[in-house]
Amino acid sequence: MTTATTAPAATTPATPSVGASHLRVEGRDKVTGAARYAADHPADGLAHGWIVLSTVARGRIRSVDDAPVRAMPGVLTVLHHGNAPRLKEDFAGTFGPDATTRILQHDRVPHAGWPVACVVAETPEQAREAAEALVVTYDTEPHDVTLRPGHPGSHPAETTAMGPGRTEKGDVEAELAASDIVVDAWYTTPEEHHNPMEPHAAMARWEDGRLEVVDSTQGAYATARDLAQLLGLDPADVRVRSEHVGGGFGSKAQARPHLVLAAMAATVLGRPVRIALTRRQTFSLIGHRSATVQRVRLGAGADGRLRALDHAALSATSTVHEFVEPSAAYARSMYDASGHRTVHRVLPLDVPTPTFMRAPGEAPGSFAVECALDELAERCGLDPIVLRARNEPAAGPVSGLPFAGHRLADCFTEGARRFGWAGRDPRPGVRRDGRWLLGTGTAASSFFTGAFPATATATAHADGAFTVRIAAADIGTGARTALTQLAADALDVAPDRVRVLIADSDFGDAWVAGGSMGTRSWGWAVRLAARDLRDRLASGAGIPPEGLTVRANTEEAVRSLAAYERHAYGAQFAEVAVDPGTGEIRVRRMLGVFAAGRIVNPLTARNQLTGGMVWGLSMALHEEAVRDTASGGLVNADLAGYHVAAHADVPAIEVAWLDDPDPDDPVGIKGIGEIGTVGSAAAVANAVWHATGVRHRDLPIRPDRVLAGGAAPVTAAPVTAAPVTAAPVTAAPVTAAPVTAASVTAAPVEQDRAGHR
Amino acid sequence: MTEATSSVITLHINGTPHTLTVDHRTTLLDALRERLALTGTKKGCDQGQCGACTVLLDGRRAVACLQLAVAAEGRAITTIEGVADGDRLHPVQQAFLELDGYQCGYCTPGQICSALAVLDEHAAGWPSAATADVRPEAGPPALTDAEIRERMSGNLCRCGAYPTIVRAVARAAGAESEVVA
Known part of the structure; x- marks a missing residue:
């Protein structure tokens, strides 16, 4: 032990950093091109892998004719199920057992685009040519990629990532029968893909007995732990880093084929190997959001108070692993009724395995429920905001737990003020701007609030600087900057004295960037470590030359959180213009007002919430993966065919928030990654109805759907209160034709009993 | 080879x-x-x-x-x-940095290079699909948000940072629109 020095007198900053706008600490690297993402890291002797995907949707591999390919220039190896290293058979990782990790372990082909081989060569060009030359033959079997209600292969989902598959209280049918007004409508959403701008990539190499990996992952620690288990390695012998990640949205939270294959190839070849997915490959290898078919039945008194709420959601999964899009979970905390039922069914198909995608369940679920509420408001002759205010739950509708804060009504009040909602003419189809029909719409938004245990270290250096280490990931959320602010405040120093290092599995256990829980979970640990360090320094602890380091673990604190209904809330508003001649829809403006906990960095938070709302716009109008029933593959697996909102699609978007600190978080954080996406598609769809008088219950609201739906005749007569009727109003099926997993269509209601119950 | x-x-x-x-x-x-x-x-x-x-x-x-x-x-x-002049950022880079014209940063180099060309194309009087009057004698159109959005539409940003990117381009062009509070 060398002589310790005393810490320099701490300079207490005049104002706290949390709550003030801070430029991203890595901002300069991002605008100069210096920020390195997974495929940007150099290595001596780097070899390049190229994954070969199945061209059939179901069957067995009969042969992989690798001999001719091995003789091609630069080819180093061809991995396939006959020669690949064995992986752990009963892998159960961060997200549980997952057979999608069984890459090159068997001859079964479960869907089009399943990895059947991996060619490794000296250059990317050689690898690609050889991969395209590789002949793989199959014994094919009939496949089914069509999601449809009433399919005999569907079954009730026992559980989902958002709770049980089914909840029920009271007598839904009796309450519906006793209701003055019943809305009974089907909603569908198509297969959607994450499409982060950075396609997944990983580089793996062995160094000093350790597998060193750079991966585009949302959770370096979880990925390292999962990869070690798959490869049968000591977790201490696997290190994963992901300093910069080009977006994730849920698709980079698990060990994906590029990572597994890069590790395999690096092991087999004894040299560094990089595998970068092509954009097209990402459409079958990284998960997606399943298409959904949802039926919502609302029963209410003439005053709009709900008596019955019945939400049944059907989604697809693969034959390899069950992932249930938890759409029907949305209403479990949002709206109460004496008869309350939420049910999920799932249909295994010969398609890739779906996964978490920004606002899993909440995005499609809120579209259905928030549109149904808009329909109910219309039928009741009530303003949609008034209807929601009348249906504020006193406690968790399903859990019975009290709310730890519930400012939804305040969000609507502030939103209505900012948007200019007062005096809105509720009649649809009566506003024109030249050829455009204009309308406005609103919807509620909600996302659960949670935290996962994490570990962090904080180090004081003799020169007065501090270093914080945590295996967090900054996938564009601004987490690195927020953690710097949180650490600075906990240390009572200015942020420029604090350096936060993230995205290295060696830093210890930390939750992935997901579930809107990243910054909150990490921030808690960072604060705990920083506070402990500050207190030690204040009590006169000396700083040795290597620095004084303290470690914090929030396991106990997080596990002891009392049970409450914990959510962030928001009110979404949109104004659209619809051209009934071309079917074009332009979103003219959007507003989101959120109660989402303490906002750490207003600059990046506004950007992130805005981005979430852009996702809702994109979901409402553009995104749709179309699956070809003949081949089982997608017909639009690229960014030209799968349209995500571009600059010209996105108008001015206003974001505001209310003071809403979480009562049990040390800083009051709730999480803002997903809530911007929830309800925004519904707000757009409701605005389209207000513009045209036509309910569009199938997303995306494409021009052809607008044209087919027409526009309600413009009438000058004011709309009177909707007639009271007990008869259910059903959504008219658009077509009776079978539908694919991608382009789902509302089926006749008669199929419902078999399909959804 | x-x-x-x-x-x-x-x-x-x-x-x-x-x-x-x-x-x-x-x-x-x-x-x-x-x-x-x-x-x-x-x-x-x-x-x-x-x-x-x-x-x-x-x-x-x-x-x-x-x-x-x-x-x-x-x-x-x-x-x-x-793009930068040594350690000195180009005004377009500076505007992206200050206005948070990105999130994950992966599309950012392309957005910035595109923005540089947009400013040049606009200065040279090139019209876009958003230009109301494309007759040469009409002169260069004002670089409105709509013009910027149209001209930048070849650069996707999946994080949805479009509004701040547009503001950054406008600021770099010296034509920043009113900031929404």
Whole structure:
């Protein structure tokens, strides 16, 4: 032990950093091109892998004719199920057992685009040519990629990532029968893909007995732990880093084929190997959001108070692993009724395995429920905001737990003020701007609030600087900057004295960037470590030359959180213009007002919430993966065919928030990654109805759907209160034709009993 | 590699000549990234659909993934690494930094290179699909938000940071619109 020095007198900053706008600490690297993402890291002797995907949707591999390919220039190896290293058979990782990790372990082909081989060569060009030359033959079997209600292969989902598959209280049918007004409508959403701008990539190499990996992952620690288990390695012998990640949205939270294959190839070849997915490959290898078919039945008194709420959601999964899009979970905390039922069914198909995608369940679920509420408001002759205010739950509708804060009504009040909602003419189809029909719409938004245990270290250096280490990931959320602010405040120093290092599995256990829980979970640990360090320094602890380091673990604190209904809330508003001649829809403006906990960095938070709302716009109008029933593959697996909102699609978007600190978080954080996406598609769809008088219950609201739906005749007569009727109003099926997993269509209601119950 | 499938070429990148042997199939994007360690230019789709690999060729924007390296010989290539003047950021970079014109940052080099060309194209009087009056005598259109959005639409941003990107371009052009509080 060398002589310790005393810490320099701490300079207490005049104002706290949390709550003030801070430029991203890595901002300069991002605008100069210096920020390195997974495929940007150099290595001596780097070899390049190229994954070969199945061209059939179901069957067995009969042969992989690798001999001719091995003789091609630069080819180093061809991995396939006959020669690949064995992986752990009963892998159960961060997200549980997952057979999608069984890459090159068997001859079964479960869907089009399943990895059947991996060619490794000296250059990317050689690898690609050889991969395209590789002949793989199959014994094919009939496949089914069509999601449809009433399919005999569907079954009730026992559980989902958002709770049980089914909840029920009271007598839904009796309450519906006793209701003055019943809305009974089907909603569908198509297969959607994450499409982060950075396609997944990983580089793996062995160094000093350790597998060193750079991966585009949302959770370096979880990925390292999962990869070690798959490869049968000591977790201490696997290190994963992901300093910069080009977006994730849920698709980079698990060990994906590029990572597994890069590790395999690096092991087999004894040299560094990089595998970068092509954009097209990402459409079958990284998960997606399943298409959904949802039926919502609302029963209410003439005053709009709900008596019955019945939400049944059907989604697809693969034959390899069950992932249930938890759409029907949305209403479990949002709206109460004496008869309350939420049910999920799932249909295994010969398609890739779906996964978490920004606002899993909440995005499609809120579209259905928030549109149904808009329909109910219309039928009741009530303003949609008034209807929601009348249906504020006193406690968790399903859990019975009290709310730890519930400012939804305040969000609507502030939103209505900012948007200019007062005096809105509720009649649809009566506003024109030249050829455009204009309308406005609103919807509620909600996302659960949670935290996962994490570990962090904080180090004081003799020169007065501090270093914080945590295996967090900054996938564009601004987490690195927020953690710097949180650490600075906990240390009572200015942020420029604090350096936060993230995205290295060696830093210890930390939750992935997901579930809107990243910054909150990490921030808690960072604060705990920083506070402990500050207190030690204040009590006169000396700083040795290597620095004084303290470690914090929030396991106990997080596990002891009392049970409450914990959510962030928001009110979404949109104004659209619809051209009934071309079917074009332009979103003219959007507003989101959120109660989402303490906002750490207003600059990046506004950007992130805005981005979430852009996702809702994109979901409402553009995104749709179309699956070809003949081949089982997608017909639009690229960014030209799968349209995500571009600059010209996105108008001015206003974001505001209310003071809403979480009562049990040390800083009051709730999480803002997903809530911007929830309800925004519904707000757009409701605005389209207000513009045209036509309910569009199938997303995306494409021009052809607008044209087919027409526009309600413009009438000058004011709309009177909707007639009271007990008869259910059903959504008219658009077509009776079978539908694919991608382009789902509302089926006749008669199929419902078999399909959804 | 045999003589038949590769060539020695010289690429002029950010004012510096680089001589290298390239496979004829090598795109300019892969030459920059894999051969010259200029990884600031990003590969988002490798098929000209996302704009992440946008660079300037003789001052005009081009997607480097659709350009063969051998065809770029003799042209002045500007990548994101060549935009700043030493340590001093270009006004477009500075505006992206200050206004948070990004989130994950992966599309950012392409957005910035595209924005540089947008400003030049606008200054040269080029109209866009958003221009109401495209007659030459109408003069250059005002660089409104609608003009910027239209002209930048070849650059996708999946994080949805479009509003701040548009503001950054407008600020760099000296035409920043009113900021929504």
